[in-house]
Amino acid sequence: MKRVHLDAKHLENVIRNTIEAVEKGHEETFKIAEHAKKECERLEKDLEQIKKNIAETIKTVEKLEKMEKNSKYQLMVVSRDFENYSEEDIKAAYERSREIQIMLTLEREREKQLREKRDEMERNLKNMQDILKKAERVTLQMGVALNFLKGNLQDLSEKLTDINQKQLFAGKIIKAQEEERKAIAREIHDGPAQSMANLLVHLEVLEKIYEDDPDAVKRELKDLKKIAKNTLAEIRKIIFNLRPSALDDLGIEAVARRYCSEFQEETGISVDFVVLGERVKLDSNVEITLFRVIQEALSNVKKHAMARNVRVKLEFLSEAVNLGVEDDGVGFDIEKLDEKEGDHFGITNIKERVDLLSGTVRIRSEVGCGTNIFISIPLR
Structure with a gap:
């Protein structure tokens, strides 16, 4: 089975990018909710104003309807008893009646338009309220999810960081061990190993001269004893440095x-x-x-x-x-x-x-x- 290498640093980057992406989405959703809330407040305010305008228009229409009724009655009286009125009075009555009818028609059209605008605004307000509810619900859900992800991903990130540190520390331990082994090898090579080589040379000399020159042998033995003592001291020093x-x-x-x-x-x-x-x-x-x-x-x-x-x-x-x-x-x-x-x-x-x-x-x-x-x- 192929061994999978754990790249802790790469996984940490993935985790960090995931959290950033979720946070960005949460922020965008929150902005949408805030915008929807402000839009609802604006629509409610405008809707309230339109309702006031409709109420005022209805009053104006009712007033004009009464005026129209009076003008029609006045026009009927003038028409019936036209011999009692001058031509100017009759003309003024007709013009007044026509003017009231035009005003009434305009106000009724305005009332109709205001009612249509009110109905449209109420639909928009309902849609925006639905968007606001959904956005708030999604924001809340994303907040809960983000907290959950942050907690779990943070735990995972900490574990990966710990793995990273352990890998780094293990590498440093290996490096330190190798450095220490090199130092020990160098000490042994420059100290006891050289002394032992020197000791062998002296032994070979003794082997050649021990019968012909006893005094020289004694001198060589003294040197060998000194070399042996120094070598032993160096070995003890190395051991002491390793673990006293x-x-x-x-x-x-x-x-x-x-x-x-x-x-x-x-x-x-x-x-x-x-x-x-x-x-x-x-x-x-x-x-x-x-x-x-x-x-x-x-x-x-x-x-x-x-x-x-x-x-x-x-x-x-x-x-x-x-x-x-x-x-x-x-x-x-x-x-x-x-x-x-x-x-x-x-x-x-x-x-x-x-x-x-x-x-x-x-x-x-x-x-x-x-x-x-x-x-x-x-x-x-």
């Missing part, structure tokens, strides 16, 4: 003090080791982390700092243990640290080790002003 067994018996203070002393003898760099606070027995993981940080920090001093003095301060508190390593070397630009990961791999290693114990790391350095590394590990 004294940590379990003597604790971090004694082991760190010994390491600082040996570092001073080897490099000529003065190391001031200070312990503050009431000593307590620390968890083995905390002790080995503190020891590794001291190793990494002093190794960095030896390789890069060109320092003359180093101060290592171990401080025991009730809730945490602090470690500070400060040198008076050349320092470096903190902002360019990431660009020089290969050169300052020790500092990266320090951050990763301390982070595993939920600790904090603070590094302060300036070119020409030395470096100060401070770590704090909580005591659980």
Whole structure:
């Protein structure tokens, strides 16, 4: 079966895009609902005004109908008794009746148009109210769905982020292991391996001269003894650096003090080791982390700092243990640290080790002003 590679970063992007798309749809639906609400309010206001206009028009029509009725009666009287009225009176009566009829016709047409407009507006209002209800319902449903998606997708995103971090951390662990193996191989090659090769050469010389020159044999044996002692010391040093067994018996203070002393003898760099606070027995993981940080920090001093003095301060508190390593070397630009990961791999290693114990790391350095590394590990 073909193995499927999990691209956590790609899945995170898909999740992020999905949430953004749903949020955008929710916003658009909300805008539609808001627009429908405003449109309903406008239609209701206009409809109310039209109803008022219709009521006024109806009053005007009723008034004109009464006036028309009166004008017709007046016209009938004038027509019946035309001999009692002048030609101008008769003409005025006809014109008045005609004028009222025209006004009445216009008002009736206006009433008809207003009623049609009212009916159309009522239909539009009903349709817009239906749209508003649907939009509000969809907005509510999308809001619930969005909250659900955000919760679940956020959980998934966090899991994928955790997977990403684990993959990255696993890669760093492998890299650190390979670097450590290279360092061990180099130490063995440059130290015990060379000494053993030298020892074999001396043994071959002894094999050739042991009968002819006994005094030379004695001298060679002394040299061989010295080589064997040095080789044993180098092997013990390598073992100590890998995992100092004294940590379990003597604790971090004694082991760190010994390491600082040996570092001073080897490099000529003065190391001031200070312990503050009431000593307590620390968890083995905390002790080995503190020891590794001291190793990494002093190794960095030896390789890069060109320092003359180093101060290592171990401080025991009730809730945490602090470690500070400060040198008076050349320092470096903190902002360019990431660009020089290969050169300052020790500092990266320090951050990763301390982070595993939920600790904090603070590094302060300036070119020409030395470096100060401070770590704090909580005591659980």
